[in-house]
Amino acid sequence: MTRTARTAVVFSSKYYRHNTGRGHPESARRLGAIIKELGRGLISKSRNWQFVEPERASSEKIQLVHDSDYIRFVRNVCKSGGGLLDSGDTVASSESFDVAVYAVGGALKAVDLIMERQFENAFALVRPPGHHAGKFSAAGFCIFNNVAVAAQHLLKNFGLNRVLILDIDAHHGNGTQEIFYGTDKVLYISLHEDPRSFPGTGFVDEVGEGEGLGFNVNVPLPFGANDQIYFKAFNEIAIPVIRQYKPQFMLVSAGLDGHYTDPVANLSLSAYCYAKVYEEIVKLAYA
Known part of the structure; x- marks a missing residue:
């Protein structure tokens, strides 16, 4: 092509x-x-x-x-x-x-x-x-x-050993966390609403185990969190961790249900928030 x-x-x-x-x-x-x-x-x-x-x-x-x-x-x-x-x-x-x-x-x-x-x-x-x-x-x-299979494909077939999965869906990606909980070859970072909501995972003390200890980073946000709160968490937690990890490839689970009009979640984000977050993601990818 x-x-x-x-x-x-x-x-x-x-x-x-x-x-x-x-x-x-x-x-x-x-x-x-x-x-x-x-x-x-x-x-x-x-x-x-x-x-x-x-x-x-x-x-x-x-x-x-x-x-x-x-x-x-x-x-x-x-x-x-x-x-x-x-x-x-x-x-x-x-x-x-x-x-x-x-x-x-x-x-x-x-x-x-x-x-x-x-x-x-x-x-x-x-x-x-x-x-x-x-x-x-x-x-x-x-x-x-889907994103987990893509990450494993990168590890197995392209020989990478530092893959980032950044999950910005309003709900915690419990499946992705479970799959990579014991490896340092995939860094999983999730920003999501209060983990007492579905699926009941994503608490800050869920940090990985064995070789994966420290490579599972959960950033739970309060119900109703707005752009300002989201930007603060993203800029002060996610970005420094990503920079320290120096991923060879970035994958994003791009859920948009944190928007304030979405009926299935409990965040209050604007379209502007998503635009700015993706702007930062692109900067990180090409840094």
């Missing part, structure tokens, strides 16, 4: 086929709204990004993170027509397994495009999301942990 843009937006219309049912907060409309915004206004006139189709992730790639019995369980639920994958509200439809495999493939494609120097950076516009999914289980609308 000849590089004609700086940023790859990895996306497939297949992601619309993960049907979570009427009224579910994690629906295809979420991606549709983003695609609509990408196609209008100033960004539509920019030559700095282009769409890239993902590929299907292999079973071997997914098993870098997930247990084979769990993968088989998800496949069987979907083959039977769909249903709940956990005791909560992680819904699968008949096509959800295939879509989830392509979601993992989207994260892998984004990583590969950067490592092969075809693009400087990438945005994996995928669903279902992933950061609540653990090695053996689904949770919080998440089936496979």
Whole structure:
């Protein structure tokens, strides 16, 4: 592929086929709204990004993170027509397994495009999301942990040993934490709302174990935290830790549910806050 843009937006219309049912907060409309915004206004006139189709992730790639019995369980639920994958509200439809495999493939494609120097950076516009999914289980609308598979791919296939996962979703990424809790090869930093809310993890004393001790950094924020509080936590905790770690690759779990209008979370962030945070992330990546 000849590089004609700086940023790859990895996306497939297949992601619309993960049907979570009427009224579910994690629906295809979420991606549709983003695609609509990408196609209008100033960004539509920019030559700095282009769409890239993902590929299907292999079973071997997914098993870098997930247990084979769990993968088989998800496949069987979907083959039977769909249903709940956990005791909560992680819904699968008949096509959800295939879509989830392509979601993992989207994260892998984004990583590969950067490592092969075809693009400087990438945005994996995928669903279902992933950061609540653990090695053996689904949770919080998440089936496979896309970002975790991408991180393991970087470690195993590109020989990296310092990968950062920065999680800015309003909820703690319990699945990602669980997967990397015992390694120093992945630094996991999460800024999230009070951990007494879902999923009940993400307290400051959850700092990793064994070789991973000190490489799991949780930054819980009070309910209703605004831009000022978020900036203070990001600038005074996350940025210094990232600079000290000197990551070879930065992955971002880019949940936007901390926005003050989002009904599923309890933060009070503005669109301006997200713009400034991403501005800082880009600076860190190119420092």
